[in-house]
Amino acid sequence: MGVTVAIDCMGGDHGPVVTVPAALAFLRSHPDARAVLVGREEALAPLVSQVASEFGDRLRVRAASEIVEMDEPPANAMRNKKDSSMRVAIDLVKTGEASAAVSAGNTGALMAISRFVLKMLPGIDRPAIATILPTLKGRTYVLDLGANVDCSAEHLLQFGVMGAMLVAAVEHLDRPSVGLLNIGEEEIKGNEVVKQAGELLRASGLNFYGNVEGDDIYKGTTDVVVCDGFVGNVALKTSEGLAQMLATFLRQEFSRNWLTKLMAIVAMPALKGFKFRVDHRRYNGASLLGLRGVVVKSHGSADAYAFEQAIARAAEAAGNRLIERITERMSAMNEVAA
């Protein structure tokens, strides 16, 4: 039997008009899977009733009366909104009614609620967020992109284990390679924490490649790139800024005058091919790792296509035993250490 994904249908910038069509598309392309749509019944029922016969019991609605706002303080969402669509979706993972939860809502609230409801896996101190980036060779998983600043070497080691197990589960790689993000100067290889983390990773039994630099992310040098949440956030946001600037410059050059506009029309097929290859929607769906359950965060502005990718990613991770893989790896590592 396939996996059941609990979908927070009210989260994100668009809510049900995006999340429900995405869920239906996911069910169509995954005939073994099931989905539980969580949210306000009056918003979901009309969208679902039309397709009830198509999916039968593979598609269910679970009512949740509240919504976590995008700018709401996480502590507030956690304490005061026990019937929010986000909370109920995660509760379904906790009770085992669903194998994974997906939300495009408030990241901080999703992290706080997931941690509170699901608890951490043994041996993992903090949850991490792993995102997928396109590379010259395919794709790379980078973590942490969450809120883990001031990390210790042990935290970075745990990120390495979780990232490797994520890639093993969703990309079906036996021994994903793990790189530690560092700086290039030969004389001074990183700060103290990173140096220690390198030693821990080398002794971890993981397929540790060694240090990588910022440009290795997009070269695709390793399957996993490990860094603390501060550095990861800067790397990701800097990339977003650069990509936006380059896209703007390209657009401006092609819309300078009627001649360049004509050039754009002629070159459209090649430009479209380019656009597809770097389409961030294909990489949507960041994994919250270290929890006793699969939780995937979609970008808040995701459209239906992008949100569908996040649901599929959650189903893939749950169907391929992500949580068990992390647990086994951590316990094997701790046995060696003991």
Add this chain to the structure above:
Amino acid sequence: MGVTVAIDCMGGDHGPVVTVPAALAFLRSHPDARAVLVGREEALAPLVSQVASEFGDRLRVRAASEIVEMDEPPANAMRNKKDSSMRVAIDLVKTGEASAAVSAGNTGALMAISRFVLKMLPGIDRPAIATILPTLKGRTYVLDLGANVDCSAEHLLQFGVMGAMLVAAVEHLDRPSVGLLNIGEEEIKGNEVVKQAGELLRASGLNFYGNVEGDDIYKGTTDVVVCDGFVGNVALKTSEGLAQMLATFLRQEFSRNWLTKLMAIVAMPALKGFKFRVDHRRYNGASLLGLRGVVVKSHGSADAYAFEQAIARAAEAAGNRLIERITERMSAMNEVAA
């Protein structure tokens, strides 16, 4: 009278075939300026003799018998190569024969030798490297990109002062805005050091904008972006990797078949306009800041056009009293604090 720039002609991947033509182009476009070409006489003399009459005493050669290798340990270059072109160029700044030095050589060695020969400015603990990046609005100066890992809040404050004074000198801005690179999560605004640095910058009298995120670099939100050397290195290298990946994808899409190759030919003018706007050669020339003298580091692979930009940048900084500006600002700040 204009400034005199000491040019390490032997450094970089190409040596005199790039550095000498760049120096001559610089002298042609800066009729007030002078240049001292430093390096092996037998390599420089033939290139200079042809143009001696054109420049008169604006162009001189200073012999230096040794060369610092690109992969040489900095400590070795500093101790054992006292007659290297790099060392002699910096010595000329020390003695006042030149107002600035430029090198495309080994970064670590340039940093170590500059620090040893020129010494630090009062109140500055560590030298920093500031680079220029293109933005949607123009350009932004980012520092540190050197080897300053494990920075304190005071170091970040000093970077802010030095970056602002650099922009004041070379971009002729009265009160350049300074941003502190941080992460976006509302709940957890950065690590402890960055939080403290924010407080120091707020009280510094600089035009402090507040926190910026990675994407603000390329948005051009502030004139200066301050971060520690680890984060800065990752941001810069990640940008290089992304830009290379995007360029590769674009090239691949346009060379897929004869039809897309034709598209590329048609679109060439627009693609060239795009290429010019992001041409990193225009931004060549990173400033080594905090020293008692102007030192500019060119990219090792720079061509003559790129190296000329680095020379011009050094001349601009020296001609606009960069060192005095930093000294005055630091002493004003310390008087307030005292």
